[in-house]
Amino acid sequence: WNDHSDALSQRDSGWLQLFASSNQEAADLHVQAFALAERVSLPVMVCMDGFVLTHAMEEIDVPEQEAVDAFLPPFRPRQWLDPDHPVTIGAMVGPEAFTEVKCLMVQRQRRALDAVAAVGEEFRAAFGRDSGGLLRPYRTDDAEVVLVVMGSAWGTAADAVDALRVDGVRAGVLGVTCYRPWPAEALHDALSGVPRAVVVNRAVGVGSGGTLGQDVRVSAPDGTEVCEVVMGLGGRPVTRAALADLVCDVLDGWEPVGVLDFRDADHTVVARELVREEAPS
Structure with missing residues (x-):
C-alpha cells in the first residue's frame, strides 16, 4: 500500500531522490540515475509508487541496450579497491571533521x-x-x-485538470520530479504569477506538517497563497474526482482546517477517538 512516508524519511540522507510519474518514467529515470550518480559521485534513489505503478501492467518503451550504452559514457571511478595500494576508510567521523563532511554533502547536493x-x-x-x-x-x-504533487498522482491530477478546463476552470498541475536536491529556485519560478497552490501531501511529519508542503512553502513566491492537504496515505486512492473537487473547493473559498487538512480522513472516527481518550477513566 503506497504513500511517500518511507521515501521521504530519507530526505536528509544525502541521496538524490527522483520520483517517477509513470512506469515509463521509472524506466527512463533508472538510466538517468546511472549518469547522475557517476557524474556527481552521489547515490541516486529512483522512487516509484508501490502498487499503483509496481503492480500495474502497461506498455512501455524499453531503451535498446546500444542506445543506453551510447548515452552512458564509460565509467571511471574516482575511488576503488586497489590491492596494490590498500587504504582503510573509517566509518566514524569525529568532531574534527564532521562539520566539513556535512558541508561537503550540502555543496554536492x-x-x-x-x-x-x-x-x-x-x-x-x-x-x-x-x-x-x-x-x-x-x-x-x-x-x-x-x-503540487509527486509521483503517480501527477497523471491523475493532469486528467483532473483537463476535465476542469473543459468546464472553464483554469487549473494546472506541477509535478516534483527531483525532490532531493530540492529545486527551490525552479519551483519559485514555476509558481510565479500563480494565485493559489495546493500541495497534495502523501507523507506527514507528525507534529510539523506535510513533508512536501514544508519545502513548497519555503520556496513559493510571496504572491502565491499556499495551502496543504493530506491525501492517499497508506494506499488510500487519490482519484481524479477528489482532486477536481479540491480545486473547485479552493476556488469557492474553502480553506484547510488549521495548517494541515486530512482531506480523505473519516473525521467522525478521529473525533470519536479523541473524545474517548479525553474521557475520565
Whole structure:
C-alpha cells in the first residue's frame, strides 16, 4: 500500500531522490540515475509508487541496450579497491571533521541540481521522451489554482485538470520530479504569477506538517497563497474526482482546517477517538 512516508524519511540522507510519474518514467529515470550518480559521485534513489505503478501492467518503451550504452559514457571511478595500494576508510567521523563532511554533502547536493536538469535534457535529446528534470508543469501558464504533487498522482491530477478546463476552470498541475536536491529556485519560478497552490501531501511529519508542503512553502513566491492537504496515505486512492473537487473547493473559498487538512480522513472516527481518550477513566 503506497504513500511517500518511507521515501521521504530519507530526505536528509544525502541521496538524490527522483520520483517517477509513470512506469515509463521509472524506466527512463533508472538510466538517468546511472549518469547522475557517476557524474556527481552521489547515490541516486529512483522512487516509484508501490502498487499503483509496481503492480500495474502497461506498455512501455524499453531503451535498446546500444542506445543506453551510447548515452552512458564509460565509467571511471574516482575511488576503488586497489590491492596494490590498500587504504582503510573509517566509518566514524569525529568532531574534527564532521562539520566539513556535512558541508561537503550540502555543496554536492547543490551542484547536483544542475546535473539533474542537464541529464534530463540529454535524455530527451537522445531518446525523444520528456522524462526526468526538476519539475513537470502542466497547463500552469494561466492557472488560478495549481496542484503540487509527486509521483503517480501527477497523471491523475493532469486528467483532473483537463476535465476542469473543459468546464472553464483554469487549473494546472506541477509535478516534483527531483525532490532531493530540492529545486527551490525552479519551483519559485514555476509558481510565479500563480494565485493559489495546493500541495497534495502523501507523507506527514507528525507534529510539523506535510513533508512536501514544508519545502513548497519555503520556496513559493510571496504572491502565491499556499495551502496543504493530506491525501492517499497508506494506499488510500487519490482519484481524479477528489482532486477536481479540491480545486473547485479552493476556488469557492474553502480553506484547510488549521495548517494541515486530512482531506480523505473519516473525521467522525478521529473525533470519536479523541473524545474517548479525553474521557475520565
